[in-house]
Amino acid sequence: DVKVTQSSRYLVKRTGEKVFLECVQDMDHENMFWYRQDPGLGLRLIYFSYDVKMKEKGDIPEGYSVSREKKERFSLILESASTNQTSMYLCASSPRQGGNQPQHFGDGTRLSIL
């Protein structure tokens, strides 16, 4: 089974802090994704990556950046956290380019910015 592991289930940070959310997958997938999930809005794509050192903006990239230095690891960075970034963050991975493959999700990180 595919395993997508997010480093923290719960995280509390302060406004203005730099926040790192880490995600690791163990199935040698090329594609990795970061979403945020908010009530009534479903999942919104922040960034995704097709390969090492490659990244593409999703629908809501503002206030975020990402890093993919190794194939198995995709990091989401909040450069200067703000309260409106309080949310559930979900990481996913899938094999190969193109959207036809299903995505496999981690358990999520619930981030609170105070």
Add this chain to the structure above:
Amino acid sequence: GEDVEQSLFLSVREGDSSVINCTYTDSSSTYLYWYKQEPGAGLQLLTYIFSNMDMKQDQRLTVLLNKKDKHLSLRIADTQTGDSAIYFCAEVGANNLFFGTGTRLTVIP
């Protein structure tokens, strides 16, 4: 992005059938997916249907696809309390999946 729509809430009694509906926008989508999210967890792939199919059955789950109306549904037979969760439909985009807002299914004992 694409606009995938779902009702936000559904309540059913234990033992009844649940039907969760979804409308999507891209007629060229090759696959359509249903994901389940239990409380405090990530999304789990539940089932999928290829676009050249009208129906797919997998134990208690039946997926119906109406391509003309761009309508997808998930039927859960004999709904159990363990089926209480948020259900997301998703359609394939150029490089990604587009998710609906999710339907929160509550099963009443």
